[in-house]
Amino acid sequence: MTSAPLETEPQTEYAQRLRWFHQARFGMFIHFGLYSLLERGEWVMFRERIPPEDYAPLADQFNPANWDAEKLAQTAVDAGMRYAVFTARHHDGYCLYDSAVTDFTSTKTAAQRDFVAEFVTAFRKAGLKVGIYYSLLDWRFPGYFEPQKYPESAAALVQQTHDQVRELLSNYGKIDMLWYDGGWISHGRRKEIPEAEFWRSVELNAMARELQPEIIINNRAGTQEDLDTPEQHVTASEAGRGWESCMTICHPAGWGYVRHTTDFKSVSELLQNLVKAAAGEGNFLLNVGPQPDGSLRSEETTRLQAMGDWLQRYGEGIYGSQRCDLPNDSLPGGGAGHWTRQGNTAYLFTSRWPGQELVVPLVGTKAKSATVLGTDLQLGIRYECNHRLVLTGLPEQPPHPDVSVIQIEFEDIPSTLLEDDTSAWLKRNA
Numbered sequence: 001m002t003s004a005p006l007e008t009e010p011q012t013e014y015a016q017r018l019r020w021f022h023q024a025r026f027g028m029f030i031h032f033g034l035y036s037l038l039e040r041g042e043w044v045m046f047r048e049r050i051p052p053e054d055y056a057p058l059a060d061q062f063n064p065a066n067w068d069a070e071k072l073a074q075t076a077v078d079a080g081m082r083y084a085v086f087t088a089r090h091h092d093g094y095c096l097y098d099s100a101v102t103d104f105t106s107t108k109t110a111a112q113r114d115f116v117a118e119f120v121t122a123f124r125k126a127g128l129k130v131g132i133y134y135s136l137l138d139w140r141f142p143g144y145f146e147p148q149k150y151p152e153s154a155a156a157l158v159q160q161t162h163d164q165v166r167e168l169l170s171n172y173g174k175i176d177m178l179w180y181d182g183g184w185i186s187h188g189r190r191k192e193i194p195e196a197e198f199w200r201s202v203e204l205n206a207m208a209r210e211l212q213p214e215i216i217i218n219n220r221a222g223t224q225e226d227l228d229t230p231e232q233h234v235t236a237s238e239a240g241r242g243w244e245s246c247m248t249i250c251h252p253a254g255w256g257y258v259r260h261t262t263d264f265k266s267v268s269e270l271l272q273n274l275v276k277a278a279a280g281e282g283n284f285l286l287n288v289g290p291q292p293d294g295s296l297r298s299e300e301t302t303r304l305q306a307m308g309d310w311l312q313r314y315g316e317g318i319y320g321s322q323r324c325d326l327p328n329d330s331l332p333g334g335g336a337g338h339w340t341r342q343g344n345t346a347y348l349f350t351s352r353w354p355g356q357e358l359v360v361p362l363v364g365t366k367a368k369s370a371t372v373l374g375t376d377l378q379l380g381i382r383y384e385c386n387h388r389l390v391l392t393g394l395p396e397q398p399p400h401p402d403v404s405v406i407q408i409e410f411e412d413i414p415s416t417l418l419e420d421d422t423s424a425w426l427k428r429n430a
């Protein structure tokens, strides 16, 4: 394997701070809370307009006998994940940790447990970085929905947010990520009330950074901070900017446990999302929604394990990889593959195996050697007109049923030739 090339040595404070994140590529998102008991997703309270006094008694039942943070951490490690983000408090306001500013917490109700403490301790012990998800909004406050009509409630909500972020970043040792959500102002009032103003986000984040100087903060409190957070799609930000795509493991449904989910994403689809994120130097934060008893369902664990097995074999092209400027549209169907690189070594990930030959046109750099990753097979290399790199001797069948990987070592950083005259290829360019 190639050693980390000099060009990736972080230069700025920002790049330094994001270094582990850039290496990590794959994380576990965990949505767990009172809503898990209702089995209809984490938005159930609002979607069904369940008043807080009817919703709150769920806390007397929430006592997940099979919530085992160490087991969960092991599942994440086995999946090849390098960090995790846990819902300390979602939009329903129920705290899965010991908050001093409310009694609506797991420590003061049936469970009598601090799930954030358990999460942080277990995941850290397993060598994973830890992130805390915190929803700014809390549906129990009328001032969230109608800030002008109930200004005192709105002020109390914002105060609660500041107090709870302070608690979370003060009482659990080192926290690597602060994952805000729910910063939007309800019912289209976004235009009237800027989010950052409403939540006093500049002040909030200054406090967060004072408490946790190395923390990475996402962009969901109305300020840009460190990370973009595309949701349910993988879209790269500009080079140099940190980003992470979060995604559910099933098609739409919910982030919190939904009992009747049949539409789980295939391992191939999940791997393609991971690979696409890596190709854009971003991360893939894959969600699980534990069952009411706290355990994961087998549909989740089998997929995670399969991804971990795949990463064992092909992870060298994923972790800490860089963008690679080579064309991917020559694969069957066009755009069916993604390139990453480590220094001068490029990796092509594809779920559309081309057969015995792979042709990549307009390659501007000389290839030295090529192999099918995970085998000792040396591929033939030849160049044809139009700077077509032709690799020969590939196995007829894809070496991996989901996503296979070809590794090519180049003499320099691989690049694509620009076509000044886009018709030149018609005349068999050199």
Ligand code: GLC
Binding pocket: 031, 042, 043, 181, 182, 231, 246, 255
């Ligand atoms: C949305 C949802 C929320 C979920 C989050 C994950 O913002 O409101 O339920 O936690 O996405 O990114």
